[in-house]
Amino acid sequence: xxxxxxxxxxxxxxxxxxxxxxxxxxxxxxxxxxxxxxxxxxxxxxxxxxxxxxxxxxxxxxxxxxxxxxxxxxxxxxxxxxxxxxxxxxxxxxxxxxxxxxxxxxxxxxxxxxxxxxxxxxxxxxxxxxxxxxxxxxxxxxxxxxxxxxxxxxxxxxxxxxxxxxxxxxxxxxxxxxxxxxxxxxxxxxxxxxxxxxxxxxxxxxxxxxxxxxxxxxxxxxxxxxxxxxxxxxxxxxxxxxxxxxxxxxxxxxxxxxxxxxxxxxxxxxxxxxxxxxxxxxxxxxxxxxxxxxxxxxxxxxxxxxxxxxxxxxxxxxxxxxxxxxxxxxxxxxxxxxxxxxxxxxxxxxxxxxxxxxxxxxxxxxxxxxxxxxxxxxxxxxxxxxxxxxxxxxx
Amino acid sequence: xxxxxxxxxxxxxxxxxxxxxxxxxxxxxxxxxxxxxxxxxxxxxxxxxxxxxxxxxxxxxxxxxxxxxxxxxxxxxxxxxxxxxxxxxxxxxxxxxxxxxxxxxxxxxxxxxxxxxxxxxxxxxxxxxxxxxxxxxxxxxxxxxxxxxxxxxxxxxxxxxxxxxxxxxxxxxxxxxx
Numbered sequence: 335x336x337x338x339x340x341x342x343x344x345x346x347x348x349x350x351x352x353x354x355x356x357x358x359x360x361x362x363x364x365x366x367x368x369x370x371x372x373x374x375x376x377x378x379x380x381x382x383x384x385x386x387x388x389x390x391x392x393x394x395x396x397x398x399x400x401x402x403x404x405x406x407x408x409x410x411x412x413x414x415x416x417x418x419x420x421x422x423x424x425x426x427x428x429x430x431x432x433x434x435x436x437x438x439x440x441x442x443x444x445x446x447x448x449x450x451x452x453x454x455x456x457x458x459x460x461x462x463x464x465x466x467x468x469x470x471x472x473x474x475x476x477x478x479x480x481x482x483x484x485x486x487x488x489x490x491x492x493x494x495x496x497x498x499x500x501x502x503x504x505x506x507x508x509x510x511x512x513x514x515x516x517x518x519x520x521x522x523x524x525x526x527x528x529x530x531x532x533x534x535x536x537x538x539x540x541x542x543x544x545x546x547x548x549x550x551x552x553x554x555x556x557x558x559x560x561x562x563x564x565x566x567x568x569x570x571x572x573x574x575x576x577x578x579x580x581x582x583x584x585x586x587x588x589x590x591x592x593x594x595x596x597x598x599x600x601x602x603x604x605x606x607x608x609x610x611x612x613x614x615x616x617x618x619x620x621x622x623x624x625x626x627x628x629x630x631x632x633x634x635x636x637x638x639x640x641x642x643x644x645x646x647x648x649x650x651x652x653x654x655x656x657x658x659x660x661x662x663x664x665x666x667x668x669x670x671x672x673x674x675x676x677x678x679x680x681x682x683x684x685x686x687x688x689x690x691x692x693x694x695x696x697x698x699x700x701x702x703x704x705x706x707x708x709x710x711x712x713x714x715x716x717x718x719x720x721x722x723x724x725x726x727x728x729x
Numbered sequence: 730x731x732x733x734x735x736x737x738x739x740x741x742x743x744x745x746x747x748x749x750x751x752x753x754x755x756x757x758x759x760x761x762x763x764x765x766x767x768x769x770x771x772x773x774x775x776x777x778x779x780x781x782x783x784x785x786x787x788x789x790x791x792x793x794x795x796x797x798x799x800x801x802x803x804x805x806x807x808x809x810x811x812x813x814x815x816x817x818x819x820x821x822x823x824x825x826x827x828x829x830x831x832x833x834x835x836x837x838x839x840x841x842x843x844x845x846x847x848x849x850x851x852x853x854x855x856x857x858x859x860x861x862x863x864x865x866x867x868x869x870x871x872x873x874x875x876x877x878x879x880x881x882x883x884x885x886x887x888x889x890x891x892x893x894x895x896x897x898x899x900x901x902x903x904x905x906x907x
Binding site: 366370438440441444471472473476477479480481483484486487490491494495502506509510512513516533 | 731756758759762765772781782784785786787788789792793794796797798800801804865867
C-alpha cells in the first residue's frame with residue numbers, strides 16, 4: 335500500500351524465497367500474512383527501542399542538568415548510573431496506584447493512555463532510515479501532526495479528571511499552549527512542504543542531500559528562520575522549559591499530573607520524553623537532511639564489491655547512524671535549553687506565540703513560496719555556483 | 730482481510746461513540762470524549778476508503794482542534810456533575826420540550842429526504858465492487874479545490890471571517906464604545 339519497510343525488504347531474493355516457501359507450505363498466497371508479521375516485529379522493536387530512549391531521556395536529563403550545575407547526577411545504579419531508569423521503573427511499578435476518590439475515574443485512567451497512544455501512533459511515520467520507516471504515508475507529516483494532538487487531549491483530560499485545582503490549571507494551560515503553538519509549527523512545516531513538493535517523509539528527505547549545504551535549513555534565509563520558529567514551537571508543544579507552564583512546579587505543584595502516581599505518572603513522563611524525540615526527529619528530517627549520508631554512502635552502492643544484501647544493509651546502518659546522531663544532538667539542545675533559560679510567564683508565552691512566531695511563520699511561508707516560484711526551488715548554494723559558472727542564475 | 734478488520738474497528742468506534750454522545754447524560758465531559766471516539770472512527774473509515782488526506786485532516790481538525798475547544802468550553806462553563814443544577818442540560822428551558830421535539834422531527838424529515846434524494850442515484854446502480862487500487866488523493870483534492878470548487882473554498886473563508894468578527898463582538902465589554 336505504501337512505501338516502507340516491506341518494499342525495502344521485498345527487493346531481496348531471500349525475502350521472495352521465504353514468501354514463496356511459506357506460500358507453498360500453506361497452499362495460499364502468504365504475502366500479506368508475512369507482511370503482517372514483519373510489521374508486528376518491527377512495531378514491537380520500535381516501541382521497545384523508543385521506550386528505552388524515553389527512559390534514557392530521563393537519565394540524560396538528570397546527567398546533563400548535573401553537568402550544567404556542577405553536580406554528579408545519578409551515579410550509583412550500574413556503570414555511570416546508566417541503569418537508573420530500571421531502578422525508577424521498578425519503583426514506579428511497585429508504588430501504590432492511587433486514584434483520588436473525587437476523581438473522574440474512567441477519564442483519570444484514560445488520560446495517560448491517550449498521551450501514550452498519541453506519541454506511539456506518531457512513531458509510525460518517523461523516518462529512521464530509507465528502508466526502516468514503518469509506513470511512508472503520502473500525508474506523513476500531516477498524519478504526525480494529527481495523531482500527536484491526542485497528547486494535548488490526554489493532558490487536558492488528565493488535568494480535568496484529577497479534580498484538583500493545580501491539575502485543572504495545568505491542564506488548561508497545557509491545552510491552550512498546545513493549540514496556540516500548533517499554528518507556527520504547522521506553518522513552518524508547510525513552508526518546507528511547499529519547497530519539497532510532498533508531505534511524505536520520503537519526498538521531504540529526498541529533496542535534501544548528505545552535506546549541510548544541501549539541507550533545507552541552509553536552503554535559503556527563510557528556511558533558516560523557519561527552523562527556529564519550528565524548534566521554539568516544538569519546545570512549547572512538548573511542554574519543555576522554558577515553556578513548561580503546565581507543570582510549573584513553583585506555582586502549580588506539578589501541574590496536570592499532580593494527582594498521578596506510579597505507572598500512570600510514568601506514562602505521562604515517558605510520553606513527554608518520546609515526544610521530544612519525535613519532534614527532534616521531525617526537525618532532523620525536515621531541516622537537517624534526515625537519514626542522508628554524505629557521498630551517498632547510504633544507498634550501499636559504494637560497497638558494490640560486497641553481496642547486495644550486505645552492501646544495502648551497511649548503507650541502512652549508516653543512515654540510521656546519521657538520523658540518530660542528528661536527532662540526539664537536537665535532543666541534547668532541548669535539554670540544554672531547559673536548564674539554561676528561565677520559565678516564561680503565561681502572558682509572555684501567548685505574546686511570543688501570537689505576536690511574534692505566528693506572523694514570522696506566515697511571512698516565511700509566503701517568502702518561501704515566492705522563492706520556490708522565482709528561483710525554481712533552487713537553493714542558495716546552487717544559485718551561487720550558477721553565478722560562478724557564468725550562467726544566468728536559476729531561471 | 731486487513732481492510733475488513735480496519736473497517737470493523739472504525740465502525741465499532743463510530744457506533745459506540747455516537748451512542749455515547751446520545752446516552753451519556755450525567756457528565757458532558759464524558760459525552761465529549763465519546764464524540765472524540767466517534768470522530769476518530771470516522772478518520773478510520775476514511776482510511777479504509779483510501780482517502781488518506783481526508784483521514785489525516787479529520788484527525789488534525791477534529792481531534793486536535795474541535796474536540797479540545799469543546800472540552801475547553803465545557804470546562805469554562807462548568808460541565809461537571811456538581812454543577813448540574815446550575816448548568817445541567819435539563820435545566821435549559823429551550824431544550825427537550827414538545828416544541829423542540831416537533832422542530833427537530835421536522836428537521837430530521839427534511840434533511841433525510843434531501844439525503845435520500847442524493848443517495849438514490851448512487852444506490853440505484855450500486856454493484857458490490859472491490860475498492861479501486863490505492864493512490865494518493867492529495868494532488869486531486871488540491872487541484873479540485875482551486876479549480877472546480879474555488880467558490881466554495883472562498884465562501885468558507887468568508888464564513889470564518891464572520892465567525893471571527895462575531896467572536897470579537899461578543900468578547901467586547903458591554904457598553905464600551907472604543
